[in-house]
Amino acid sequence: xxxxxxxxxxxxxxxxxxxxxxxxxxxxxxxxxxxxxxxxxxxxxxxxxxxxxxxxxxxxxxxxxxxxxxxxxxxxxxxxxxxxxxxxxxxxxxxxxxxxxxxxxxxxxxxxxxxxxxxxxxxxxxxxxxxxxxxxxxxxxxxxxxxxxxxxxxxxxxxxxxxxxxxxxxxxxxxxxxxxxxxxxxxxxxxxxxxxxxxxxxxxxxxxxxxxxxxxxxxxxxxxxxxxxxxxxxxxxxxxxxxxxxxxxxxxxxxxxxxxxxx
Amino acid sequence: xxxxxxxxxxxxxxxxxxxxxxxxxxxxxxxxxxxxxxxxxxxxxxxxxxxxxxxxxxxxxxxxxxxxxxxxxxxxxxxxxxxxxxxxxxxxxxxxxxxxxxxxxxxxxxxxxxxxxxxxxxxxxxxxxxxxxxxxxxxxxxxxxxxxxxxxxxxxxxxxxxxxxxxxxxxxxxxxxxxxxxxxxxxxxxxxxxxxxxxxxxxxxxxxxxxxxxxxxxxxxxxxxxxxxxxxxxxxxxxxxxxxxxxxxxxxxxxxxxxxxxxxxxxxxxxxxxxxxxxxxxxxxxxxxxxxxxxxxxxxxxxxxxxxxxxxxxxxxxxxxxxxxxxxxxxxxxxxxxxxxxxxxxxxxxxxxxxxxxxxxxxxxxxxxxxxxxxxxxxxxxxxxxxxxxxxxxxxxxxxxxxxxxxxxxxxxxxxxxxxxxxxxxxxxxxxxxxxxxxxxxxxxxxxxxxxxxxxxxxxxxxxxxxxxxxxxxxxxxxxxxxxxxxxxxxxxxxxxxxxxxxxxxxxxxxxxxxxxxxxxxxxxxxxxxxxxxxxxxxxxxxxxxxxxxxxxxxxxxxxxxxxxxxxxxx
Numbered sequence: 001x002x003x004x005x006x007x008x009x010x011x012x013x014x015x016x017x018x019x020x021x022x023x024x025x026x027x028x029x030x031x032x033x034x035x036x037x038x039x040x041x042x043x044x045x046x047x048x049x050x051x052x053x054x055x056x057x058x059x060x061x062x063x064x065x066x067x068x069x070x071x072x073x074x075x076x077x078x079x080x081x082x083x084x085x086x087x088x089x090x091x092x093x094x095x096x097x098x099x100x101x102x103x104x105x106x107x108x109x110x111x112x113x114x115x116x117x118x119x120x121x122x123x124x125x126x127x128x129x130x131x132x133x134x135x136x137x138x139x140x141x142x143x144x145x146x147x148x149x150x151x152x153x154x155x156x157x158x159x160x161x162x163x164x165x166x167x168x169x170x171x172x173x174x175x176x177x178x179x180x181x182x183x184x185x186x187x188x189x190x191x192x193x194x195x196x197x198x199x200x201x202x203x204x205x206x207x208x209x210x211x212x213x214x215x216x217x218x219x220x221x222x223x224x225x226x227x228x229x230x231x232x233x234x235x236x237x238x239x240x241x242x243x244x245x246x247x248x249x250x251x252x253x254x255x256x257x258x259x260x261x262x263x
Numbered sequence: 264x265x266x267x268x269x270x271x272x273x274x275x276x277x278x279x280x281x282x283x284x285x286x287x288x289x290x291x292x293x294x295x296x297x298x299x300x301x302x303x304x305x306x307x308x309x310x311x312x313x314x315x316x317x318x319x320x321x322x323x324x325x326x327x328x329x330x331x332x333x334x335x336x337x338x339x340x341x342x343x344x345x346x347x348x349x350x351x352x353x354x355x356x357x358x359x360x361x362x363x364x365x366x367x368x369x370x371x372x373x374x375x376x377x378x379x380x381x382x383x384x385x386x387x388x389x390x391x392x393x394x395x396x397x398x399x400x401x402x403x404x405x406x407x408x409x410x411x412x413x414x415x416x417x418x419x420x421x422x423x424x425x426x427x428x429x430x431x432x433x434x435x436x437x438x439x440x441x442x443x444x445x446x447x448x449x450x451x452x453x454x455x456x457x458x459x460x461x462x463x464x465x466x467x468x469x470x471x472x473x474x475x476x477x478x479x480x481x482x483x484x485x486x487x488x489x490x491x492x493x494x495x496x497x498x499x500x501x502x503x504x505x506x507x508x509x510x511x512x513x514x515x516x517x518x519x520x521x522x523x524x525x526x527x528x529x530x531x532x533x534x535x536x537x538x539x540x541x542x543x544x545x546x547x548x549x550x551x552x553x554x555x556x557x558x559x560x561x562x563x564x565x566x567x568x569x570x571x572x573x574x575x576x577x578x579x580x581x582x583x584x585x586x587x588x589x590x591x592x593x594x595x596x597x598x599x600x601x602x603x604x605x606x607x608x609x610x611x612x613x614x615x616x617x618x619x620x621x622x623x624x625x626x627x628x629x630x631x632x633x634x635x636x637x638x639x640x641x642x643x644x645x646x647x648x649x650x651x652x653x654x655x656x657x658x659x660x661x662x663x664x665x666x667x668x669x670x671x672x673x674x675x676x677x678x679x680x681x682x683x684x685x686x687x688x689x690x691x692x693x694x695x696x697x698x699x700x701x702x703x704x705x706x707x708x709x710x711x712x713x714x715x716x717x718x719x720x721x722x723x724x725x726x727x728x729x730x731x732x733x734x735x736x737x738x739x740x741x742x743x744x745x746x747x748x749x750x751x752x753x754x755x756x757x758x759x760x761x762x763x764x765x766x767x768x769x770x771x772x773x774x775x776x777x778x779x780x781x782x783x784x785x786x787x788x789x790x791x792x793x794x795x796x797x798x799x800x801x802x803x804x805x806x807x808x809x810x811x812x813x814x815x816x817x818x819x820x821x822x823x824x825x826x827x828x829x830x831x832x833x834x
């Protein structure tokens with residue numbers, strides 16, 4: 001496989017369905033004036049079960065989508081909303097289309113989860129079609145891997161026209177002469193890299209980041225107290241033994257590097 | 264690897280194999296102290312596997328096909344046996360298959376557990392198991408063209424999507440019964456929590472005479488994806504998405520397979536954190552299954568209560584990993600998040616609440632007379648059938664076999680603790696449920712123990728380099744049983760081959776025997792009792808062979824019948 005291959009050359013498009021004009025009109029008037037419960041039918045098109053379980057969690061006591069009149073039903077013939085999960089595997093294309101045909105018009109199609117919305121991590125694989133909208137027209141996308149139950153309920157509200165789907169976008173335009181500030185300019189770069197690496201190996205990406213920032217801010221502080229004493233105070237005054245251990249390790253690295261040793 | 268002759272576990276098995284088949288063994292290679300790959304002559308393959316399986320307490324854990332034509336001109340097969348006799352280790356029987364005739368002698372006639380694996384290797388590599396009784400497709404969809412084998416290195420780009428060859432299903436279902444039967448297909452879509460699967464029940468009146476099923480509706484091609492588009496660390500996140508319920512177990516199994524292959528020593532603290540998260544996952548998964556057992560026995564209050572309590576386990580997972588489901592916390596060499604003092608306290612508080620609440624619910628559940636009436640003596644899995652097919656997890660433990668990877672082949676943090684194994688001799692749904700209940704409380708105890716004296720030190724090592732064409736096994740005990748991964752590193756910072764075998768894969772073949780002799784109304788309950796990352800149905804077609812007529816009933820009706828057991832839809 002040396003030459004560049006465009007995925008479009010490899011891929012047969014399954015051919016999606018389109019919506020008749022009168023069905024679209026019926027759907028519009030349904031959404032304008034929906035004053036009743038909405039029934040949901042789930043179609044698993046090859047999901048990993050993560051989405052299925054989260055939908056399940058959304059209808060059980062803690063989240064309880066039924067209080068909004070949203071009920072999961074056993075047959076597509078009873079459904080107002082079809083919920084498609086999964087990246088649409090080859091085997092599930094025909095069963096999914098049959099479920100779509102079986103639901104009465106006007107129906108609302110929700111594409112659920114990262115795989116349903118776009119094919120997710122599987123988007124270009126040989127045995128999937130890469131998302132719900134490749135085979136049926138989709139009205140609402142609920143992203144997430146998997147979407148949490150609150151996101152699920154929010155998505156239903158959008159599908160029923162109870163809420164407008166809001167997309168939040170901010171654009172930053174670089175001003176004249178604007179530059180990203182350097183992090184911790186007063187600390188030697190090699191030292192900072194070593195400390196950050198060690199904090200990551202001790203406490204992981206997220207917590208390691210917070211811990212090393214605390215440590216670096218103590219190093220940087222403009223204070224009359226000698227830096228060794230400030231560091232000792234940081235580790236000694238820590239109530240959590242694990243954090244104290246990590247601060248002590250960082251302090252050790254710091255003093256080794258100060259005296260010219262290897263970290 | 265660093266394994267030395269003295270510390271190697273499992274040498275008696277090799278000695279026995281050499282004695283029984285003097286000229287068959289060609290080579291032995293040790294991946295770790297308790298993993299050895301024995302190369303045998305292709306003709307002796309069935310005999311070698313059967314000897315280890317039946318004479319030395321071996322269980323078939325997985326089988327790996329590999330296209331090694333670019334390395335040695337042949338295809339390779341690796342039959343992985345989990346040896347659970349006096350010495351606990353893994354012996355991998357390896358044989359090369361010529362790229363010219365592509366044939367190998369089938370192991371299935373001697374060891375029935377190999378049947379699905381050999382069907383799969385036929386689909387994916389085009390190798391022909393000679394003597395395999397069942398030659399239907401297993402993994403690939405019905406609309407896939409013949410003669411195109413996705414996992415061969417030279418067959419196709421991973422993005423290649425051929426034109427569908429058919430718009431209808433062409434799978435042939437097998438019925439072994441001697442009497443005339445009625446056909447009841449279930450699936451593939453279903454209301455509750457499930458992945459698709461198509462069942463066909465062959466019934467005589469209300470009694471199930473035989474059953475067959477078509478799975479792999481969700482085959483997506485992950486193994487090919489891991490070998491082509493992803494690097495080593497990315498595959499840990501892909502493995503999270505093998506299953507939405509027990510994905511973390513896959514992620515750990517994959518990471519440890521690469522770590523074993525390269526001889527990476529993962530810090531103890533990382534191993535303890537992995538074990539804590541695996542147990543968190545087990546808690547939510549077992550509560551899910553207990554809830555569904557309630558649902559199928561018509562005890563919906565219990566179902567809702569278990570799901571209410573289960574949310575505490577989800578909160579715990581979210582607090583520890585940042586995500587309710589796909590934890591995304593493994594890297595090769597360790598984990599990405601620590602458990603600091605604050606999280607430790609919250610964890611202890613949450614599992615304390617879980618213990619009290621679940622205990623109350625369990626007391627209610629087991630003292631409900633209706634419950635015992637529905638699950639006792641139903642869905643029997645004969646211990647000998649279990650022995651032949653190597654099922655895993657609560658399914659095999661409910662039939663009296665002491666198999667638990669956490670105890671037999673301690674991995675991750677389980678090396679740090681004494682691991683109890685619970686078995687039940689009833690072989691029925693009740694036994695499997697009781698095993699899960701006991702394991703739930705074990706999970707709480709394990710988390711408490713590991714939080715009490717967590718090892719100190721780092722959680723991640725980056726002190727290693729990838730070497731090409733190293734391979735090894737990695738394994739975990741997922742809530743549903745053993746997950747087995749086999750990885751071979753490549754020379755381009757990608758895996759050469761990744762074989763992932765989920766626990767339920769080993770449990771499906773025995774389901775047929777569990778369904779036989781039971782009534783139709785118990786079918787959803789029995790399928791539920793193997794906790795199959797749920798699968799069932801959307802409609803039920805009844806075909807009466809005698810009258811040559813068929814009738815379709817909604818799945819809802821079927822489920823209602825399972826729960827209420829009145830007004831049979833078969834009449």
